[in-house]
Amino acid sequence: MTAHRWRGTFVYLGALAGLAAIAVARFGGLPFEQAAPTVAGSTLPAGDTGGSTSGSGPATPDATTSPSNPGTGTTDPSTVTVGGDVAQTPYGPVQVAVTFTGTRIVDVQTVQAPVGPESSQIAARSTPVLAQEVVSAQSAHIDTVSGATYTSEGYRESVQSAIDARG
Amino acid sequence: MSTITPPRPSPGTEQPGRAAAPDRPGSLALRALLALAVVAVTVFWWTGTPSGTGTTPGGAVTALGELTGLVASVLVCAQVLLTGRVPWFERSVGLDRLVSWHRTLGTSVVLLVLTHVLLMVLGGALLSRNALWSQAVTIVTTQPEMLSAVAGTVLFVLVGATSARLLRASLSYEAWFVVHLSVYLGIYLTFGHQIAAGAHFVGDPAARLVWILLYAGTAAALLTWRVVLPLADVARHAPRVTAVVPEAGGMTSVWVSGSGLGDLGATAGQFFLVRFLVRGHLVSAHPYSVSAARTGDHLRFTIGALGDHSRAVARLRPGTRVLLEGPFGRFTAARARRRGVLLIAGGAGVGPVRALAEELRLRGHDVVVVHRARSAADLGLGGELAAEGIDYRPVVGRRSELGHDPLDAGHLVALVPDLERRDVFVCGPPGMVATVVRSARAAGVPRSAVHHEELSLS
Numbered sequence A: 001m002t003a004h005r006w007r008g009t010f011v012y013l014g015a016l017a018g019l020a021a022i023a024v025a026r027f028g029g030l031p032f033e034q035a036a037p038t039v040a041g042s043t044l045p046a047g048d049t050g051g052s053t054s055g056s057g058p059a060t061p062d063a064t065t066s067p068s069n070p071g072t073g074t075t076d077p078s079t080v081t082v083g084g085d086v087a088q089t090p091y092g093p094v095q096v097a098v099t100f101t102g103t104r105i106v107d108v109q110t111v112q113a114p115v116g117p118e119s120s121q122i123a124a125r126s127t128p129v130l131a132q133e134v135v136s137a138q139s140a141h142i143d144t145v146s147g148a149t150y151t152s153e154g155y156r157e158s159v160q161s162a163i164d165a166r167g
Numbered sequence B: 001m002s003t004i005t006p007p008r009p010s011p012g013t014e015q016p017g018r019a020a021a022p023d024r025p026g027s028l029a030l031r032a033l034l035a036l037a038v039v040a041v042t043v044f045w046w047t048g049t050p051s052g053t054g055t056t057p058g059g060a061v062t063a064l065g066e067l068t069g070l071v072a073s074v075l076v077c078a079q080v081l082l083t084g085r086v087p088w089f090e091r092s093v094g095l096d097r098l099v100s101w102h103r104t105l106g107t108s109v110v111l112l113v114l115t116h117v118l119l120m121v122l123g124g125a126l127l128s129r130n131a132l133w134s135q136a137v138t139i140v141t142t143q144p145e146m147l148s149a150v151a152g153t154v155l156f157v158l159v160g161a162t163s164a165r166l167l168r169a170s171l172s173y174e175a176w177f178v179v180h181l182s183v184y185l186g187i188y189l190t191f192g193h194q195i196a197a198g199a200h201f202v203g204d205p206a207a208r209l210v211w212i213l214l215y216a217g218t219a220a221a222l223l224t225w226r227v228v229l230p231l232a233d234v235a236r237h238a239p240r241v242t243a244v245v246p247e248a249g250g251m252t253s254v255w256v257s258g259s260g261l262g263d264l265g266a267t268a269g270q271f272f273l274v275r276f277l278v279r280g281h282l283v284s285a286h287p288y289s290v291s292a293a294r295t296g297d298h299l300r301f302t303i304g305a306l307g308d309h310s311r312a313v314a315r316l317r318p319g320t321r322v323l324l325e326g327p328f329g330r331f332t333a334a335r336a337r338r339r340g341v342l343l344i345a346g347g348a349g350v351g352p353v354r355a356l357a358e359e360l361r362l363r364g365h366d367v368v369v370v371h372r373a374r375s376a377a378d379l380g381l382g383g384e385l386a387a388e389g390i391d392y393r394p395v396v397g398r399r400s401e402l403g404h405d406p407l408d409a410g411h412l413v414a415l416v417p418d419l420e421r422r423d424v425f426v427c428g429p430p431g432m433v434a435t436v437v438r439s440a441r442a443a444g445v446p447r448s449a450v451h452h453e454e455l456s457l458s
């Protein structure tokens, strides 16, 4: 048994190399997408969780007011919908659009949320709760929905960027 | 020499040439099973990880961290089962090799767990653009069951560190063992966060159930084979020390008897984990080999004064209760393929060699015993071996006095010229065993005919 002094360390290094190879295989070994910042604009179908937008890198300057109603809401002139940043989570991007009436947050819609067998389920379960929390808190300071930690974090981040953009 | 008359041994009927081959397939099967478990958990990770995860460095690192955690977790269960005295593992692999695998895997598991933690923090930091330390704080404060995961991981690291050669050498066996036992608590503590925070479990009740069953199954195996059955054996056989006999060279023979002990099926060359239920011996069980063959409901252990506990054995009193786990080991007469056998004993290895010599002779083998000792006074059990009608060749003297190692290839062949045609059994301190294995191979004995047992599990 003394013959195998470093065997455990070698097994570990081998395992690590194997796991990394599996991860590369899983993600196709592609370079990370350098997606151009997407403008959350008229293409925002509320509640579309299948959004293919994906961004990376520094906060994208896409927290613009919705161009369909530039600066204004449909009926009330003080109602405006602001698209938030795309927030990256391990399961995919999260992005929201926040509707303000005056300075009040009246609605939050999910522009995109992670997709996948479980992720979609988690998103479907958590985003209505998160929207409700934002409306009642009137801020991005909301509790994490249990079981949707990363979605909650991304949600917070995107809501905050929309609030910041609204100023 | 003792108050117990062993039942008259009956000559064996087995054909020496047709003894069972070592159970290679079983040990291959166990390795395959382990590999299969790792593959299964990888597939589970693969299918449950959305491709989009990999589009950012942070996402990819987090996903890799999850895979590392999942694999580490499966290996933790493997670790516990490897030392869990699962009968099928014992029979097909043998306790000594299981423990050796456990040591190798233990190092890997501790390092994998640390990698998991590092990747989870790093991945999260990349995603949130936090500093590493503040991301670590965020994880611990916002994710469920994380404090206990950290505590459990600290125990893992402690267990790993105390098992590392450097630290282990400066700890007594008992101190190391007590620290090592805390790993059970560590495993319990880290379980919660896996199903409460793990992205692959939170939204998936079926996966959660499988994971809970994996851990519950491991716990059940542990309870069955490490607690319930050994205690049931003790209740049934009520083994006690019946005689304590001093031997030459400071060794002590301890006879343990109990009704129906013979049913345990111990054969020459096997060992038990022995715990004498008396103050000073309670904390840990020590491996000791049986030193007499075919003794029915009586077992004899011959114990060399190698350390504090083995020395204290000389002061045991008849009547002392004994906890026995076993028998273990595949260093048995069934391994011999040829009629001619050479047994080489060193130090406390003379116990199992004495039992094997007797068993092999009864099975009709031509037995040569080489007994290695520092001086003639250290040839414990030598009298018994010489009286057996066995070709007994004591080899005494320190290597420094002799100016050579009498067990190196040249001297061993000079001592036993037909060495090449014999099965070789060697039992003793690890260094001596290694020398003999090298010499026998150099003399042309095939690997399958060299059988060895080191008197050390650590």
Ligand SMILES: Cc1cc2nc3c(=O)[nH]c(=O)nc-3n(C[C@H](O)[C@H](O)[C@H](O)COP(=O)(O)OP(=O)(O)OC[C@H]3O[C@@H](n4cnc5c(N)ncnc54)[C@H](O)[C@@H]3O)c2cc1C
Binding pocket: B096, B172, B173, B271, B284, B285, B286, B287, B288, B289, B290, B301, B302, B303, B304, B305, B306, B307, B308, B309, B310, B311, B329, B348, B349, B351, B352, B453, B454, B455, B456, B457, B458
């Ligand atoms: C398969 C096997 C068969 C053995 N058969 C015999 C035998 O027939 N007769 C005999 O005299 N000795 C035998 N030994 C060796 C014996 O188990 C140790 O010498 C004994 O446990 C030393 O305990 P100690 O507290 O007196 O010594 P310590 O001074 O505490 O330790 C001396 C050495 O023994 C090791 N050791 C101590 N306690 C244990 C334990 N509980 N489990 C495993 N290793 C331990 C330590 O790591 C150290 O290397 C056998 C060992 C093995 C592995």
Ligand code: HEM
Binding pocket: B076, B079, B080, B083, B099, B102, B103, B104, B105, B106, B107, B109, B110, B156, B159, B160, B161, B163, B164, B180, B181, B183, B184, B187, B457, B458
């Ligand atoms: C880091 C290197 C490690 C080494 C060198 C090591 C070594 C050992 C040894 C020599 C034994 C005694 C075997 C026996 O008598 O049965 C043992 C027992 C054990 N080890 Fe380890 N081990 C290591 C890591 C681990 C890890 C990471 C775990 C669990 C995750 C673990 C769990 C256990 C358990 C459960 C036992 C049985 C204890 C008992 O008797 O109840 N070990 N280990």
Ligand code: HEM
Binding pocket: A090, B062, B066, B067, B069, B070, B071, B072, B073, B076, B113, B116, B117, B120, B139, B143, B146, B149, B150, B152, B153, B156, B190, B193, B194, B195, B197, B198, B199, B200, B201
């Ligand atoms: C300091 C200690 C630890 C920290 C901070 C930590 C952190 C985390 C985090 C943040 C998650 C959930 C996030 C996610 O799935 O995306 C997680 C999941 C997990 N951890 Fe740990 N962990 C620790 C120790 C351990 C240990 C010791 C083990 C194994 C024995 C382990 C095994 C797992 C497993 C199996 C999962 C589930 C993975 C999944 O579902 O994808 N962790 N850990």
